[in-house]
Amino acid sequence: MASQINKKMLWTLLVFLLLSNMEQRCFAEKGKRQQVPCLFVFGDSLSDDGNNNNLVTLAKSNYPPYGIDFPKGPTGRFTNGRTMVDFIAKFLGFDHYIPPFATARGRKILKGVNYASGAAGIRNETGQNDGDRISMDRQLKNHQITLLEIKQMLGNHKKSTAEYLSKCVYVVAIGSNDYLNNYFSTQYPTSTIYTPQQYAVALNDQLSQQLTSLYKYGARKFAVFGLGAIGNIPIVRSACGSGTNGSACIEYINNAAELFNVGLKSQVVAFNYNLTCGSFIFINSTGIGLTSPLLASLVSNVSCCETFTTGLCVPFGSTCSNRSQYAFYDSVHPTQIVASVYARRAYKAQYPSDAYPFDISHLAQH
């Protein structure tokens, strides 16, 4: 009798252990468990989640109809809902959005900070025509402020701070404005100084120095994003005009961006070789854009919202009736549905060309 009870208890225990083990595994597979201690974000309006709200600049989006599909309404995100980085945070298992540097306070910063700023670029002068913006160099300075606070929170212990940071993911997605709000704008002299090839090299070199600084500050896991096909965005399409010259103009701009992408990818290869404690991955944004059947099915030659000539939405202006059918929310920035496609494939590559040498889900485990 006694031994029978014991047997029953043992079985119950075994079944319980099996079930709970399975549950844990499924939980992890769904990405609910936070996979890295923190996520830091460097970039432009594609990632900005509020850093420009209090800057004097035209590059702002903290008004309707931005945020129309975001739970909190307009936040400074340049889209109808979530950004690509919001989705990446979700896939990494974070239960909250990564706060903008402008408002991030207290222990929250231990889980990461978003430094991205609309109109900002790799180069200091990029976007200056729109007003103030936080260039990549300034984003790095802001990151150093965060690091001092984190170090203090971790007991001013140098080694445990370094260990902590080494497990975090650093997303770097910047460079579009160095073309759109610099090289291809007549308001900047850069195109009279550099050929597209020379300009790509100059940008690659400067970003390479900036990434090296991040590495020196303790970053080890880098997800570096290539530029999308910036020639295809509605504001560029309409500036290029229709007809054969229009498509030649679009192609010229896309080719210039691709020179930057190819250089960036080979720098990622070099970084993995030279900075042996770090892991660097390159996300092929252009490739993801070209090979997504969903994106191909969307309206992509016009914006969803009514726009100014700057490409941004008119405050309280009209919007398209179904935002899931449009690739661009305003004339520059992708809709939430497009952001989700880029994030999903950056996190878990669908094709080998999406992420090199591996995707963000592997970077997190690395």
Ligand SMILES: *[C@@H]1O[C@H](CO)[C@@H](O)[C@H](O)[C@H]1NC(C)=O
């Ligand atoms: C950009 O500006 C920062 C100050 O905001 C300065 O430290 C840095 O040297 C500048 N970089 C270049 C390339 O001019």
Ligand SMILES: *[C@@H]1O[C@H](CO)[C@@H](O)[C@H](O)[C@H]1NC(C)=O
């Ligand atoms: C169109 O492009 C061709 C050659 O690329 C050039 O000769 C022509 O002047 C352009 N036309 C316009 C209207 O820009």
Ligand SMILES: *[C@@H]1O[C@H](CO)[C@@H](O)[C@H](O)[C@H]1NC(C)=O
């Ligand atoms: C990596 O090292 C090679 C050879 O030592 C050097 O030529 C190259 O500039 C380095 N690249 C980077 C990104 O540091």
Ligand SMILES: *[C@@H]1O[C@H](CO)[C@@H](O)[C@H](O)[C@H]1NC(C)=O
């Ligand atoms: C990006 O992917 C496409 C295929 O989708 C490929 O043709 C292209 O070479 C890739 N770009 C880079 C920089 O690896």
Ligand SMILES: *[C@@H]1O[C@H](CO)[C@@H](O)[C@H](O)[C@H]1NC(C)=O
């Ligand atoms: C956008 O593309 C659609 C067809 O795909 C076309 O009917 C429409 O005229 C285009 N609009 C503009 C502004 O180019």
Ligand SMILES: *[C@@H]1O[C@H](CO)[C@@H](O)[C@H](O)[C@H]1NC(C)=O
């Ligand atoms: C919006 O478009 C999507 C994709 O075409 C479709 O699945 C959805 O039913 C549409 N929603 C409405 C309210 O029409």
